Amino acid sequence: MTDHTTRTTPDDAADRAADPDVDDVTDDSSSDTDATAADAEAIALLHVEPDPRSAEVFSVFVDRSADGIASRSVDGTAAALDAIDEVDCVVTEHRLPDGSGVELVDQIRRRDVDVPVVFHTTCRDPETEAAALDAGADAYFSKRSERDQYERVLERIRGLVGDGTSRTAPATTDIPSGVSASSDAEE
Template sequence: MSDPEPNFCNIAIVDDDDAVRVGLSSLLRSYGYAAQAYDSAQALLGGAALDQCHCIITDLQMPGMSGIELLEQLRRQGNALPLILMTAFPEEALRKRALQGGACCFLSKPFDASQLLGCLRNAAASVPPPG
């Protein structure tokens, strides 16, 4: 287990699958991250916790608002939070749209912890230091 990232710890997990939310939250906490889980993009956007986030990990396909739609809405609002998209259906056109839209990473499920942690390190590099 590697050391936690000291200046990058608040991760929002958005997925309509309860098992994915619980599993990712547990994994991230084991590496020293704080994780808040949301069952929809609307739940994330509707809460005040978005201001406390340093990164968002979201599923691509969800009812209501997809992960790409969440990304596009955040960017329209001027929010540049790093966003990692994950999907069990990795289509090249969606990957390109996500990355061109500002996603910092596009993960195909299943993925291993090292892939996710690499994405989080990349995301951390794009967040200004506190203070």
């Protein structure tokens, strides 16, 4: 897993990406033993995102706001498939440099790997959403500019993985009102 000790907000991450001369502030207050124990109990999340800035913002949000979730980012299908046996959940963009999110889900399911796959994507096409769900994705969220988009995705991940329910269990109270398991209601 990637060691994310930088303590910034998602806005700070975007600012830092725009200004490479800004130094990171690290938090060395916790011991390595505490971090290792927390990582062992955390949901191992694989974020498949080709855009480095989007990957960093998501990672910083998870690190700052998502107790019990440890994320790592890769930029494409091949790297995701290489890491699939080490994760509890996958969050993917649809548009990937070496394939698509739908192809990734299809390959994961053909390998008989039983991990939830959640789309968090710029692709708002209903046909792509339907193809993703038909391939075996567990949820589909369109990327938005609202801050709560990350919270909704993480709540869905917790609902799929965190409470130990089967990934095929129907979604009920784990989803915020106004959002379905398969799409955003605000489209």
